[in-house]
Amino acid sequence: MKRTVGQLMARTALRVPLFLWTVAVLYPIFWMFLGSFKTNAEIYSNPWGLPETFNFQNYVMAWTDYNISTSVFNSLIVTVLGAILCLILAIPTAYAIERIKFKGSHVLFTLYISAMMIPMVLAWIPLFFLLAQLNLLDNLVGLAVVYALSQLPFTIFVLTSFISTIPKSLEESAAIDGMSPYGILWKIVTPLTMSGIITVTIMNTIQFWNEYFMALIFLQSEGNYTLALAIDYISNEAQYTNAWGTLFASLVIAIIPVIILYAIFQRRITKGMTEGAIKG
Structure with a gap:
């Protein structure tokens, strides 16, 4: 007892x-969601209460008047390109570091891991001038490349732990049967590490979708603004135009894709991180 x-x-x-x-x-998110359906008068008179009527005018204004639709499209381009490019670079690199033992391979892996400890803020100024020389400044493709490279060390670190658990006998059998090293990588190793690939892809996607500072530095024209920059612009405007309902609606538009993505792949993320911790 x-x-x-x-x-x-x-x-x-x-x-x-x-x-x-x-x-x-959760309460601030719920409060923001309710505020997105209120008029300015309701927000000031009853900020903590329910809206009198669920008015979608704030969403219409955010989507059209403040051009959130273009920013959503820009964020989608940058996020998808960055996530795909990061995988294209990380999967072969992780496989080479883990399976192909060459002189300096351990040092190379240590350098990748050490790069995770370096604050990204230290690279912003050099990257600004580099992108300017490559004519990729104020360019969504250039921003996607920067995003992919920024998450490359973390992605390689996670994928190497998964690749290390794959029995080498599978690769040796495939090589005896005449499969090329690239065939072994993409047809055997990649499917067996799919849990890790999905995990890092989702985490990178959320990181790219919510990123603000690099987009602020490397993007200049309003037509290329990502969703984070557009929301910052609306936030500044709301101080003078009282467009708080529109700001709340923009924030809801920004977080809904992340919530949906995490809700769908929650078990995959948990499983991938658990397996990666155990396998590492």
């Missing part, structure tokens, strides 16, 4: 802080 009471108290002591933390995280 004492053990049961003690276990109940321990579980309660653990769950209460988690419940309070969940409320603290």
Whole structure:
């Protein structure tokens, strides 16, 4: 009986802080969602209450008047290109580091891991001048390349832990049957590391979708603004035009894809991170 009471108290002591933390995280999102359906008068008069009517005018204004539709498209381009390019570069590199033992391979892997510890802010100024020389400044493709390279060390680190668990006998059997090294990589190794690939792709996608500072530095024209920059512009405008409902609607538009993506692949992410931790 004492053990049961003690276990109940321990579980309660653990769950209460988690419940309070969940409320603290979810309530601002819920409040923002309700605010996106309110008029400015309702936001000022009853900021914490429910809207009198669910008005979608704020979403229409954000989508058309503030050109959020273009920013969503720009963010989608940058996110997809960055995630794909990162995988194209990371998968062969991780395979080469893990399987092809050459002089300096361990040093190369250490350099990749060390790159994870370097703050990205230190590279912003050199990257600005480099992109300017390559005529990729204020260019969505250039920003996607920067995004891909910024997440390359992390992606390689995760994928090497998955590749290391694949039995070499599978690759040796395929080589005996006449399969080329590239065939082994893309037809055997890649499918067997799909959990890790999906995990890093989702994490990179969320990172690219929400990124703000590099987009602010490397993009200049409003037509190339990503969603984060567009929301920042609306936030500045709201201080003078009282377009708080439009700002809330823009924020909802920005977070809905992330929530949907995470909800769909939640088990995949958990499984991939758990396997990566165990395998690493």
